[in-house]
Amino acid sequence: MKYDFAATEKKWQEKWEKAGIFHAADTSDKPKFYGLVEFPYPSGAGMHVGHIKAYAGLEVVSRKRRMQGYNVLYPIGFDAFGLPTENYAIKTGIHPRQVTDKNIARFSEQLKRVGFSFDWDRVVDTTEEKYYKWTQWIFLKMFENGLVFRDTALVNYCPSCKVVLSNEDSQGGKCDICHSDIVQKSKDVWYLRITKYADKLLEGLEEVDYLPNVKMQQVNWIGRSTGAFVNFSLKGIDEKLRIYTTRPDTLFGVTFMVMAPEHPLLEKYRDRITNAGALDAYREECAKKTEFERTQMNKDKTGVRIEGLTAVNPVSGKEIPIYISDYVMIGYGTGAIMAVPAHDDRDYAFAKKFGIDIIEVIKGGDISKEAYAGDGEMVNSDFLDGIKEKKIAIEKMVKVLEEKGVGEAGVQYKMKDWAFNRQRYWGEPIPIVHCEKCGMVPVPYSELPLKLPQIENFAPGEGGESPLAKIDSFVNCKCPKCGGAAKRETDTMPQWAGSSWYFLRYIDPLNDECLADH
Numbered sequence: 174m175k176y177d178f179a180a181t182e183k184k185w186q187e188k189w190e191k192a193g194i195f196h197a198a199d200t201s202d203k204p205k206f207y208g209l210v211e212f213p214y215p216s217g218a219g220m221h222v223g224h225i226k227a228y229a230g231l232e233v234v235s236r237k238r239r240m241q242g243y244n245v246l247y248p249i250g251f252d253a254f255g256l257p258t259e260n261y262a263i264k265t266g267i268h269p270r271q272v273t274d275k276n277i278a279r280f281s282e283q284l285k286r287v288g289f290s291f292d293w294d295r296v297v298d299t300t301e302e303k304y305y306k307w308t309q310w311i312f313l314k315m316f317e318n319g320l321v322f323r324d325t326a327l328v329n330y331c332p333s334c335k336v337v338l339s340n341e342d343s344q345g346g347k348c349d350i351c352h353s354d355i356v357q358k359s360k361d362v363w364y365l366r367i368t369k370y371a372d373k374l375l376e377g378l379e380e381v382d383y384l385p386n387v388k389m390q391q392v393n394w395i396g397r398s399t400g401a402f403v404n405f406s407l408k409g410i411d412e413k414l415r416i417y418t419t420r421p422d423t424l425f426g427v428t429f430m431v432m433a434p435e436h437p438l439l440e441k442y443r444d445r446i447t448n449a450g451a452l453d454a455y456r457e458e459c460a461k462k463t464e465f466e467r468t469q470m471n472k473d474k475t476g477v478r479i480e481g482l483t484a485v486n487p488v489s490g491k492e493i494p495i496y497i498s499d500y501v502m503i504g505y506g507t508g509a510i511m512a513v514p515a516h517d518d519r520d521y522a523f524a525k526k527f528g529i530d531i532i533e534v535i536k537g538g539d540i541s542k543e544a545y546a547g548d549g550e551m552v553n554s555d556f557l558d559g560i561k562e563k564k565i566a567i568e569k570m571v572k573v574l575e576e577k578g579v580g581e582a583g584v585q586y587k588m589k590d591w592a593f594n595r596q597r598y599w600g601e602p603i604p605i606v607h608c609e610k611c612g613m614v615p616v617p618y619s620e621l622p623l624k625l626p627q628i629e630n631f632a633p634g635e636g637g638e639s640p641l642a643k644i645d646s647f648v649n650c651k652c653p654k655c656g657g658a659a660k661r662e663t664d665t666m667p668q669w670a671g672s673s674w675y676f677l678r679y680i681d682p683l684n685d686e687c688l689a690d691h
């Protein structure tokens with residue numbers, strides 16, 4: 174007799190479901206096991222083989238744990254806000270809600286057919302009002318505690334998707350969604366202050382059992398460095414040009430400085446600068462380039478010397494020319510650097526091109542040929558001369574800087590705060606009201622969820638405004654604080670908002686009182 178796979182599997186899958194054998198008990202005396210897989214984005218194409226592969230490992234472990242007598246929580250849900258669904262809605266005119274429901278139904282059917290032992294009573298969908306109510310609640314808690322703030326900034330902007338993207342979503346200067354080239358645009362941006370957690374994230378890596386290369390990726394992304402902040406004075410002005418360096422030991426080798434073209438001191442001392450026109454022209458050129466293009470190591474070095482501003486080396490007293498160049502970014506560190514061409518490749522290339530002095534302060538290389546980045550004995554460095562160990566030279570320099578009051582030891586991170594708003598419809602509305610009198614006012618907790626209004630046209634407005642900005646009944650509201658006329662924030666949160674806490678919701682997915690019972 175021929176074995177009928179489809180019928181046999183269906184028979185047992187129905188039996189499993191009826192018996193509730195994959196159901197995790199809320200309370201139980203059994204030992205606990207929580208198997209968490211990354212929940213899928215339900216796309217129109219249905220599941221792909223990568224989903225099966227990703228979920229099969231923990232499927233095996235979860236089944237084993239059940240047989241070993243554990244109370245197993247092995248849940249699944251759907252990370253369903255986001256651009257692909259919205260773009261599909263723009264193209265077809267079908268509401269993202271409908272598209273999402275259809276895709277979730279298809280995914281659910283497929284996941285069941287594969288035979289995964291998920292607890293289907295705990296399914297979460299990040300786009301459901303009873304779920305995103307708590308995403309908004311978390312946002313407001315973070316706002317209350319200063320972890321959410323708003324600022325104007327140059328952002329990565331995809332002109333095709335008409336959306337602001339994080340650095341993580343625009344790697345290589347391309348949009349992660351449509352692969353168009355990213356441009357830089359000045360926008361109001363909501364940020365999550367994730368940099369506050371940089372050290373905690375680093376320390377936490379010691380406690381988790383990740384693969385070494387995964388840990389290394391995290392470490393590099395956080396990019397913690399130790400060094401010093403140094404204040405260079407500007408000749409003839411009561412002003413400091415502040416920089417950060419990981420190599421304060423090379424301070425005697427500084428022969429020029431570089432500011433980001435957008436540095437605020439340029440505007441402040443515009444009347445002292447004799448070549449402002451040339452600087453303006455250069456800055457305009459930079460505005461057309463992406464961050465990726467600007468900071469690539471191998472590209473030809475460009476820049477303009479600032480005529481009329483001169484820095485003074487705080488330890489040697491030497492006068493140092495200042496340039497603007499696109500490889501220094503305003504968003505990183507202090508937006509200015511000290512350049513030590515003898516011991517840094519990028520500074521070396523720049524110095525060669527502009528005919529700037531190159532002073533060796535660490536012995537060991539041949540600086541007539543190339544920069545020397547290795548260790549060696551300090552030379553041409555006054556009180557550091559003769560020191561052979563980098564660490565000792567750095568400590569000594571920092572001590573001198575602190576004594577002279579021109580600098581101090583410091584820490585920097587590569588990681589930046591998270592640009593957390595999108596000009597799109599299919600996301601959680603940011604629950605903030607803008608009042609002319611009161612400023613930014615949170616929507617009262619009792620009024621959550623702040624629901625997405627029903628709309629017909631999902632296309633973003635010109636200039637990249639959220640489609641919500643076109644809905645007067647949504648935009649115009651009363652200020653929760655003073656009762657006056659006010660306007661709602663029309664940006665929404667990125668897809669990652671709901672997927673940052675779903676693992677907590679699985680524990681208690683139906684709770685209306687809090688995001689999950691303590």
Ligand SMILES: [Zn+2]
Nearest residue numbers: 331334348351
């Ligand atoms: Zn795009």
Ligand SMILES: [Zn+2]
Nearest residue numbers: 608611652655
């Ligand atoms: Zn008000």
